Amino acid sequence: MSQNEKTLTPKLIKKLWLAFVLLVLLMGSSYIFITGYFANKYSQETTQRLNADVAHHVIAEKFKDASPFLEDGSVNKPLFGDLMHDMMAVNQSIEVYLLNESGDVLYSVVLDHGDKSSIKTVSLAPIQSFIKNKGERFVLGDDPRNPGEQKIFSAAPYSVDGRNGYMYIVLAGKKFQEISDNLMGQYFAKLGIGATFLTMLFSLVIGLMAIWFLTKNLRLITQTVRKFHDGDLEARIADPQDSDIEVFAKSFNEMADSIVGNMDKMKSVDHLRRELIANVSHDLRTPLAILKGYIETLQIKNDTLSEEQKKEYLQITHDNVDKLSNLVNQLFEYSKLEAEQVTPVKEPFSITELSHDLIAKFRVLAEQKQIELQLDNPQENCMVFADVSLVERALQNLIENALKYTQANGKVILSLQKKGKNVEINITDTGTGIPVNEQPFIFDRYKQVDKSAKKHGVGLGLAIVKKIMDLHDTTITVLSKPKEGSSFIFNLPAYQI
Ligand code: ADP
Numbered sequence: 001m002s003q004n005e006k007t008l009t010p011k012l013i014k015k016l017w018l019a020f021v022l023l024v025l026l027m028g029s030s031y032i033f034i035t036g037y038f039a040n041k042y043s044q045e046t047t048q049r050l051n052a053d054v055a056h057h058v059i060a061e062k063f064k065d066a067s068p069f070l071e072d073g074s075v076n077k078p079l080f081g082d083l084m085h086d087m088m089a090v091n092q093s094i095e096v097y098l099l100n101e102s103g104d105v106l107y108s109v110v111l112d113h114g115d116k117s118s119i120k121t122v123s124l125a126p127i128q129s130f131i132k133n134k135g136e137r138f139v140l141g142d143d144p145r146n147p148g149e150q151k152i153f154s155a156a157p158y159s160v161d162g163r164n165g166y167m168y169i170v171l172a173g174k175k176f177q178e179i180s181d182n183l184m185g186q187y188f189a190k191l192g193i194g195a196t197f198l199t200m201l202f203s204l205v206i207g208l209m210a211i212w213f214l215t216k217n218l219r220l221i222t223q224t225v226r227k228f229h230d231g232d233l234e235a236r237i238a239d240p241q242d243s244d245i246e247v248f249a250k251s252f253n254e255m256a257d258s259i260v261g262n263m264d265k266m267k268s269v270d271h272l273r274r275e276l277i278a279n280v281s282h283d284l285r286t287p288l289a290i291l292k293g294y295i296e297t298l299q300i301k302n303d304t305l306s307e308e309q310k311k312e313y314l315q316i317t318h319d320n321v322d323k324l325s326n327l328v329n330q331l332f333e334y335s336k337l338e339a340e341q342v343t344p345v346k347e348p349f350s351i352t353e354l355s356h357d358l359i360a361k362f363r364v365l366a367e368q369k370q371i372e373l374q375l376d377n378p379q380e381n382c383m384v385f386a387d388v389s390l391v392e393r394a395l396q397n398l399i400e401n402a403l404k405y406t407q408a409n410g411k412v413i414l415s416l417q418k419k420g421k422n423v424e425i426n427i428t429d430t431g432t433g434i435p436v437n438e439q440p441f442i443f444d445r446y447k448q449v450d451k452s453a454k455k456h457g458v459g460l461g462l463a464i465v466k467k468i469m470d471l472h473d474t475t476i477t478v479l480s481k482p483k484e485g486s487s488f489i490f491n492l493p494a495y496q497i
Contacts, residue, residue, distance in 0.1 A: 016211070024203050028196035035195075036188055043180070045138045047171055048152040051094075052135025055156035055167040058083065058096070067160050068098060068107075075107040084109040093179070097122065097144060097168040105144055106165070119147045127155045127166055143170055217244045221252065233260050272444075279459070283327055287320040294320075330460040333393075337467040344387035344471045348495035351384045351423055354392055355414050362399050370408040373399075376415030382423045383495040386472055391492065394468040397461040398427040398488050405486070406431035422491040433482040442478065 062068075066079050075098065087094060087109065096109040103124040119142065126141040130153070133139075140150035154169045172180065220237065227235035236256060240249035294313045298305070305313070336342055359375045366373035384391075395414070402412040410430040417424045434442060443466040469476045469490055480486035 016207070020203050020207050024196060024199045027199050028192065031195045031199075032188060032192045035191060036184065039187075040180075040184065041138075044140075044152045044172065048138060048154070049135065051154050051169075051171050054094070054154040054171070055169045056154075058169070059156050059158050059167050063158060063160055068158070069161060069163060077107070080107055080109050093172060095145065095170040097170070098165065099127075099168050100163075100165040103127070103166075108144065119144050122168060124166075127153075127168060130155050131157060141168070141170075145170075214244065217249075221245070221249060225252065228256055233263075280327070280331060284324065287323045287327075290320050291317055291324075330464065334460050334464050334467070337464060337471075342390070342471065344390055346385055346387055346472075348383050348385050349388045350381055351391070351416055351425065351492065352381045354388065354395070355416060358392070358395055358399060359414065362403060366403055366412065369403060369406075371403055371406050372411045373403070374411070374413045376413050376426075377417060380416070380418065382416045382418060384423050384492040385495040386492045390468045390471065394465045394490075395425070395427070397465050401461055402427055402429035402431065402486070402488075405429065410485075418494060419491070421494055423494045424489060424491050426487055426489045428485065428487040430485040433484050433486055434478065434480040435482050436480075439478050439480060443476070 062079060062083055066076060068076050068079060070076050080096075080098070083096060087096060097105050098107040099122060100106055103122045105120050105122065122142045122144055126139045129137065130139050130141070135154065138152075141153045141155070143149045143151040152171045154171060156167050158165055158167055221243070224235050224237050233256075236253045237243065237249040240246055240253055243249040294317050298310065298313055302310075355375050359373055362373055399412065399414065406412060406429045412427070412429045415426045415428070417426070443462045465476060465488075472492065474491055476488060476490040478486060478488055
């Protein structure tokens, strides 16, 4: 692999980085938000619990000797002035309110009296809940100075001179809020920067490690692909099942296998094609040369030749024209089958009837050659599901061969037999037979056992039969013993009526 070829493209790296940065920012901000929320809650709850008894103490201490109300019913302001003084000395952030039974603010002790937006009535529900739970439950109440806001508080009921109400002390008053907001802001900033920085650092380390591990497999695969591309057809990804990208690794290996398989197939097809062309041109040349010779003789010596000779020469030319046309027809048929231009049109038909017709057709030829041609088991009507014209072609070739390679007084038998879901078709002859070592090759096109057999045919007959069998998803077998004869057997699916 050359140096400038990276496993990951800069575009992909950019995308990965962007995803990382976004993730870090998102994680950082959620972390800050969650921490801030709980930190605030924690601090509020602690303050409230710590100061839960403040209101109770104020009542116990201040209302012991003096009433919060004067004789005319108005609030004892000096007492509260004193109270404020004490409170401020201890904690400036608290605000004290004197409430009546319905929660109306009778008097307030706060640092800033000029606040106009304050509310005059406080909701009693949180106060009652606080008193009921003795300050042990975290509860927020109204802030009279900031309507709408909820604050931690301490509260206790009083009952003086027949007047009832509540002492309500807001613990996180304005001052507390200001300081808290300020501190929170500072901590948030620090926390934010710290969290983001740390997350960034960890993500960077983990990200780099992840990329390294991921690209380790990718690098390996890329190297193998490149090797294959450079001509090493044996290059495969080792142990694809252990790869992190197993599917990809396996797919590459399978793809490489099928490419190599196809290349081998193409090579052998190419080799056979060349062989075929060479053989065919040889076979075309011979009858053509004979034709040319006899026609020239007829032209030149027309006057000197006897009628008998003329007839004989014409017969020879006729035979050779037949041979040529037969060869061309077979070649045409075979090339059509090989190019897969033929799609079988399967239908139910009677193979028994077809066999009768074929036997009748070849009877004359068989009689000429003094061969006994028979149809075995003709009573039973066997129906098959196949392409009738292709099956007829195959049977024709097989019978032709059987007659071709059988001597006078021999026998050719076509037999049909139902076997389970199939019909077995058997063409047996008592002819020359085929040597065992040649039997596997006779279905290859242009293979002729005996080269002198060329006078019989062109060597395409069985190749055509084989193609027809392939189209019917069936196979043909040959059983043969030299000098005793041959049997060609194949099955077709029976059609159940
Ligand atoms: P050909 O046109 O030469 O007959 P085929 O493809 O039909 O070509 O047959 C291929 C070869 O198989 C023949 O040349 C012959 O040697 C052998 N063969 C085929 N059928 C028979 C048979 N019934 N008996 C003996 N040999 C046969």
